[in-house]
Amino acid sequence: MPRKTFELExxxxxxxxxxxxxxxxxxxxEAVDILERRDMDAARALxxxxxxINAQRxxxxxxxxxxxxxxxxxxxxxxxxxxxxxxxxxxxxxxDYAKGIAKINLLIGPGPLLKPLVDIPRMAELTRSMLHxxxxxxxxRDVALARVIPAEDDQVDALFExxxxxxxxxxxxxxxxxxxxxxLTWAAHNLERAADRVTNLCERVIFTVTGExxxxxxxxxxxLE
Amino acid sequence: MEKISVQxxxxxxxxxxxxxxxxxxxxxxxxxxxxxPSGCGKSTFLRCLNRMNDTIxxxxxxxxxxxxxxxxxxxDTDVIGLRSRVGMVFQRPNPFPQxxxxxxxxxxxxxxxxxxxxxxxxxxxxxxxxxxxxxxxxILRQDALRLSLGQQQRLCIARAIAVKPEVILMDEPCSALDxxxxxxxxxxxxxxxxxxxxxxxxxxxxxxxxxxxxxxFFWLGKLVETDATETMFTRPSNKLTEDYITGRAG
Ligand SMILES: Nc1ncnc2c1ncn2[C@@H]1O[C@H](COP(=O)(O)OP(=O)(O)OP(=O)(O)O)[C@@H](O)[C@H]1O
Ligand SMILES: [Mg+2]
Numbered sequence: 001m002p003r004k005t006f007e008l009e010x011x012x013x014x015x016x017x018x019x020x021x022x023x024x025x026x027x028x029x030e031a032v033d034i035l036e037r038r039d040m041d042a043a044r045a046l047x048x049x050x051x052x053i054n055a056q057r058x059x060x061x062x063x064x065x066x067x068x069x070x071x072x073x074x075x076x077x078x079x080x081x082x083x084x085x086x087x088x089x090x091x092x093x094x095x096d097y098a099k100g101i102a103k104i105n106l107l108i109g110p111g112p113l114l115k116p117l118v119d120i121p122r123m124a125e126l127t128r129s130m131l132h133x134x135x136x137x138x139x140x141r142d143v144a145l146a147r148v149i150p151a152e153d154d155q156v157d158a159l160f161e162x163x164x165x166x167x168x169x170x171x172x173x174x175x176x177x178x179x180x181x182x183x184l185t186w187a188a189h190n191l192e193r194a195a196d197r198v199t200n201l202c203e204r205v206i207f208t209v210t211g212e213x214x215x216x217x218x219x220x221x222x223x224l225e
Numbered sequence: 226m227e228k229i230s231v232q233x234x235x236x237x238x239x240x241x242x243x244x245x246x247x248x249x250x251x252x253x254x255x256x257x258x259x260x261x262p263s264g265c266g267k268s269t270f271l272r273c274l275n276r277m278n279d280t281i282x283x284x285x286x287x288x289x290x291x292x293x294x295x296x297x298x299x300x301d302t303d304v305i306g307l308r309s310r311v312g313m314v315f316q317r318p319n320p321f322p323q324x325x326x327x328x329x330x331x332x333x334x335x336x337x338x339x340x341x342x343x344x345x346x347x348x349x350x351x352x353x354x355x356x357x358x359x360x361x362x363x364i365l366r367q368d369a370l371r372l373s374l375g376q377q378q379r380l381c382i383a384r385a386i387a388v389k390p391e392v393i394l395m396d397e398p399c400s401a402l403d404x405x406x407x408x409x410x411x412x413x414x415x416x417x418x419x420x421x422x423x424x425x426x427x428x429x430x431x432x433x434x435x436x437x438x439x440x441x442f443f444w445l446g447k448l449v450e451t452d453a454t455e456t457m458f459t460r461p462s463n464k465l466t467e468d469y470i471t472g473r474a475g
Contacts, residue, residue: 003472072431074458074470211460 006071010080013063014139017084017091020056021135024091025128027053027098028194032124035105035187036117043102050099057092061085079211083204087138090197094131097190104183104190113184114170114177120184123159123191126152127198134201138208146205149198150216156195163188228253228392228422229274234288236269236278243269247288247448249441253391256414256423258433258454261443262469267426270443271394274424275311276304292392309336312390316397318377320369320384325352325361328369328380332388351383355413375406379413386417393417395425399432411436430470434458442466 027046034042064085067073073081130149137145167181199216207213227250236244244266251257259267272278273290276297289296297307309332320328329348333339339347348365352358357379361372369380378398385393395414399407414423414436427433433440434454441451442463450463461467468474 006472074430074434074472075461075467077471078459 003071006067006073006077009063009067009071010073010077013060013067013081013084016056016060016063017088018135018139020053020060020088020091021131023049023053023056024095024098025131027095028128028131028191029124031098031101031105032117032121032187032191035101035108036113036121038105038110038112040106040110043105046102047099047106050095053095054092057088060088076208076211079208083138083208086204087201090200094194094197097194100190101187104187108180108183114180117184119159119163119166120188120191123156123163123188123195126156126159127191127195130156130195130198131201134198134205137202137205141205141209143206143209146202147216149202153195153199156192160188160192226253227251228293229424230289230291230294231274232289232291234270234273234286234290236266236273237285238269238281239283243446244273245446249448249451251392251422251424252439253422254418254420255438256418256425256436258437258440259424259426259443260428260430260433260440260470261449263428265443266446267443268396271313271396271424271426274392274394275308275313276302277308277313279304305336309388310390311392311394312385312388314378314381314385314393314395314398317401318374318381320372320377320380322368322370324366325369325372325380326365329383329387331384336388338388347387351387352380354386354417355379355383356409356416357383373406375402375409378402378406378410382410382413382417386421390421392422392424395423397426397428400428407432430458442469444469 027049030042031046034046064081067081068078071077130152133145134149136142137149164185167185171178171181203214203216206216229251231247231249231251234244234247235242247270259270261267269278273286274297278284278286286298290298292307292310296302321331323331326348329351330344333344333347334341349358349362352361357376360376361367361380369377372380378401382393382398399410402410411432414425417423418438425433425437437454439451440454440457442449442457442461442465444465450457450461450466452461457466458470461470465474
């Protein structure tokens with residue numbers, strides 16, 4: 001290989017992105033777990049850890065620029081670097097959604113929830129799984145996988161509708177629960193947004209492999225709808 | 226609209242085939258860059274475009290090259306006239322050992338396109354076009370070889386355009402120049418593009434990416450791929466091209 005140094009630098013960038021993605025993934029499910037456990041200390045710790053995620057993002061971004069300036073990547077190499085730049089931005093935002101859920105936990109404060117959480121943990125697990133596989137698709141340059149993941153966003157959306165509906169019913173039955181119900185709706189909304197961003201990651205897999213920037217419309221991607 | 230249309234061109238140095246079945250349309254008022262590893266035939270191809278290879282004994286051409294629709298290899302082609310329509314700038318600046326003025330006036334004098342007392346405006350206009358006029362207008366009688374290499378190369382471009390060619394061929398025109406002089410020549414190419422059809426051979430991929438509108442990739446005497454430069458350097462279609470421009474082959 002005539003470009004050993006460069007190959008190593010690219011591999012390093014990708015590894016760092018993977019490390020960041022793993023933390024974001026954990027943050028998502030952990031945020032909901034903490035919400036269920038009513039654990040205020042853990043929520044504060046998760047919020048603090050979001051700084052690490054942001055710092056990683058800046059470090060990877062800076063390293064991408066160094067690679068562009070010193071190695072002048074072209075064609076598929078350039079696309080890999082561009083995709084990593086884009087992906088770390090999306091990952092950071094997904095991390096922010098997890099942090100948002102931890103903040104909601106603090107806003108709700110100690111004490112039992114209105115009801116045991118059912119759909120929100122499901123949303124978290126689904127979104128985490130989608131994220132995990134989207135990153136996997138990137139690492140393996142697996143276009144077929146990247147194409148099927150966005151369809152699962154519909155399940156996340158459906159769960160969000162369900163959560164929303166249930167909480168509105170509770171508010172109607174007892175307006176004194178409005179504040180907490182509202183906050184829980186926001187937690188679910190954060191997960192719904194996080195899943196949307198996974199679709200963007202999937203689009204970058206296709207871009208990296210084919211050079212085409214196409215929108216993976218989550219509704220149309222599912223042929224049965 | 227294409228200025229030049231190359232059709233199924235084959236070229237031989239004796240028994241050795243240097244170009245195989247090249248077909249390429251070259252657009253007017255655009256910069257076309259030709260890239261590829263050493264020995265792949267870029268210079269040979271460029272020299273076919275104004276029949277400079279004719280002077281090398283034992284060479285043979287098949288296929289056609291149409292300039293404005295007319296085959297330049299037709300038997301009745303006026304080769305001198307062709308070379309004034311299709312000018313060439315070389316790798317190393319090669320000013321004649323004469324004054325700056327005489328270098329630029331050389332072509333118009335030889336081709337008798339202007340009378341002696343009509344040369345000054347042509348020289349000035351040509352030097353203006355290459356951005357050299359302000360630098361040399363007070364030293365026109367000075368020996369051209371005393372200019373810096375970058376200035377010499379721009380002088381050679383002025384000499385090429387003084388005969389009002391339609392096409393300018395450039396074979397690695399910046400490889401002897403420092404980075405600043407290189408960028409000056411690139412800027413100049415972009416200005417000249419408004420009036421000329423330009424074909425440049427370069428080993429510097431960043432230069433091809435910076436300066437050209439279209440890029441063609443040569444490999445072992447074949448034209449592997451041509452496309453808009455933007456596409457070529459972000460998503461080439463051919464694996465060989467990809468490997469070459471990402472530095473993994475060649
Ligand atoms: N005058 C010649 N006689 C015989 N063979 C030649 C002659 N000039 C070039 N060749 C051969 O033709 C092939 C193409 O050469 P050419 O100079 O066109 O390549 P190139 O792409 O311009 O290379 P470089 O990037 O090194 O300038 C090479 O194999 C070369 O050795
Ligand atoms: Mg050459």
